[in-house]
Amino acid sequence: MDLIMGPILGFRGHGQGNGLWKVSALVVSDGDPGTMMFSFGGAQRQKASEKKRLTTHNGHQVWRFEMAVKRAEKKQRVQDMLSDADQKWEFWVPAKDENAKIAYASCNGFSDPKYMKSVKDKNVLWKEMLENHTSATDDRSADDDQTGPFHLLILGGDQVYADSIWQEKECKAMYEWVNKPWKDRTEALLEPEMRQEIKDFYFRLYCDRWN
Secondary structure, eight states: OOEEEEEEEEEEEEOTTTOEEEEEEEEEESSOOOOEEEEETTOOOEEOSEEEEEEEETTEEEEEEEEEEEOOSSOEEEEEEETTOSOEEEEEEOOTTSOOOEEEEOOOSOSSHHHHTTSSOTTHHHHHHHHHHHTTSSTTTTTOTTTOOOSEEEEOSOSSOOGGGGSTTTOHHHHHHHTSOHHHHHHOOOOHHHHHHHHHHHHHHHHHHTO
């Protein structure tokens, strides 16, 4: 099994009564990714409470796993892994009386590839955010309310830039359509082949940018 994208975590809310911090994990793979296991607070590994295949696209499978972590007196590092993958990942859950620390991002990309060439490091802000997060996850500062790790990432507009859809090498159907006269464009039908090419473009784009 090859992992194409993910896990991409999603916050699913927290229970006021039971103190559960709920998280989903989205993965794209070329086969069944197996079981997602997670552990926290020194406890034995648990299985994700739900595993669901959402869709398939060109032989790739999109899966979602659901997890719930009981909030404790101190913030907790949660480790998760797939049974058919060697890599481990981690995220943090705030203490039960702690406000979540939130990072924010928007405009994740460039409207034209030529602008990307004008900067020394296209990912410099992501690296800075990651440094702020990981430098705060060691034993010395994990309990520090001022420097502790992020618990949530909120993404605003332009989570990816899709301007390359107008390029012939990326999506020929849209390139040909946008170069037609106005009247022909407004009267053109969305044929099944064109619809499939657009879906393929966006699937590739998200797997690449969110990987």
